[in-house]
Amino acid sequence: MIETRELNTYYGDSHILRGVDAQLPGATAVGLLGRNGMGKTTFIRTLMGYVRPASGQVLADGRNVTGWAPERMARLGIGYVPEGRGIFPNLSVRENLVMAARAGVDGRRDWTFERVMATFPRLSERLSHGGQQLSGGEQQMLSIGRALMTNPRLMILDEATEGLAPLVVAEIWRVIAEIRATGIATLIVDRDWRKVLHHTDRAMVMEKGLITLAGGSAELLAQPEALAQRLGV
Numbered sequence: 001m002i003e004t005r006e007l008n009t010y011y012g013d014s015h016i017l018r019g020v021d022a023q024l025p026g027a028t029a030v031g032l033l034g035r036n037g038m039g040k041t042t043f044i045r046t047l048m049g050y051v052r053p054a055s056g057q058v059l060a061d062g063r064n065v066t067g068w069a070p071e072r073m074a075r076l077g078i079g080y081v082p083e084g085r086g087i088f089p090n091l092s093v094r095e096n097l098v099m100a101a102r103a104g105v106d107g108r109r110d111w112t113f114e115r116v117m118a119t120f121p122r123l124s125e126r127l128s129h130g131g132q133q134l135s136g137g138e139q140q141m142l143s144i145g146r147a148l149m150t151n152p153r154l155m156i157l158d159e160a161t162e163g164l165a166p167l168v169v170a171e172i173w174r175v176i177a178e179i180r181a182t183g184i185a186t187l188i189v190d191r192d193w194r195k196v197l198h199h200t201d202r203a204m205v206m207e208k209g210l211i212t213l214a215g216g217s218a219e220l221l222a223q224p225e226a227l228a229q230r231l232g233v
C-alpha cells in the first residue's frame with residue numbers, strides 16, 4: 001500500500017536518509033529498529049510529508065504522492081502518533097477525540113468514540129480534563145485514540161511507549177496487538193526490539209539513513225547477533 005523508493009532527505013547540509021526503499025503492505029505490521037539518531041523519525045516525517053525529500057518517491061497504492069502535505073497523506077488513511085505525542089493541550093479529552101473523528105477511506109467507521117472509550121477506560125474517566133492535565137501515559141493513550149478515530153488503514157507509532165511506567169507500557173502494547181488484530185497495518189518504532197519483533201510480521205533495521213537488514217520478524221528474532229551488532233544492544 002505505502003512504499004518508498006530511493007528516498008533521500010537532508011536537514012540543511014546533513015544527509016539523513018540515504019536512499020531508503022521500504023514497503024508497508026496492507027494489513028501488515030512492520031517494525032522499524034535502529035539506534036538513536038539513525039533516521040527513523042526522519043523517515044516517518046518524510047513519508048508523512050512534514051519534510052520534503054531531496055529525491056526519491058513516496059507511493060500510495062502505486063500512485064506518486066511525494067510532496068503531499070501531511071493532512072492529505074492522513075486522508076489516504078494514515079494515522080500518525082508522533083514521537084512526543086500530538087494532542088491539543090488546551091482541549092479536553094473528549095474534544096481531542098471528537099475533532100479527529102472521520103470515516104476511513106473505504107467509508108468504514110470501525111473506531112467510534114465508544115470503542116476508543118472501551119479500549120482506553122482511563123480516558124473515559126477523564127473526558128473533561130484538558131490535554132495538559134493528563135499524565136504522560138494518558139496523553140499517549142489520547143494520541144493513539146485520536147489516530148484511531150480517523151479509522152486509518154495504516155497506523156504509524158513512533159516511540160509510543162517512551163518514558164512510560166511498565167504498567168502503562170504493557171497497556172500500550174495490548175492496544176497495539178488489538179489494532180493489529182483488526183487488520184490495520186502498522187509501522188512501529190520502539191526501543192524494545194524484542195517487543196517490536198513479537199508484535200510485527202516484518203521488520204527493518206536502519207543505520208545512518210539506510211535499511212541494512214530486513215526480513216520476517218520471527219526470522220530476525222532468531223538472529224540476535226546480527227541485531228545486537230546493528231542495534232548496539
Ligand SMILES: Nc1ncnc2c1ncn2[C@@H]1O[C@H](COP(=O)(O)OP(=O)(O)OP(=O)(O)O)[C@@H](O)[C@H]1O
Nearest residue numbers: 011014016034035036037038039040041042043083
Ligand atoms: N529538525 C532537525 N534539524 C536538523 N537535524 C535534525 C533534525 N531532526 C533530526 N535531526 C538529525 O537527524 C538525524 C536523524 O534523526 P532522527 O530523529 O530521524 O533519528 P531517530 O532514528 O528517530 O532517533 P531517536 O531514536 O533518537 O528518535 C540525527 O542526527 C538528528 O540529530
Ligand SMILES: [Mg+2]
Nearest residue numbers: 040041042083
Ligand atoms: Mg526518533
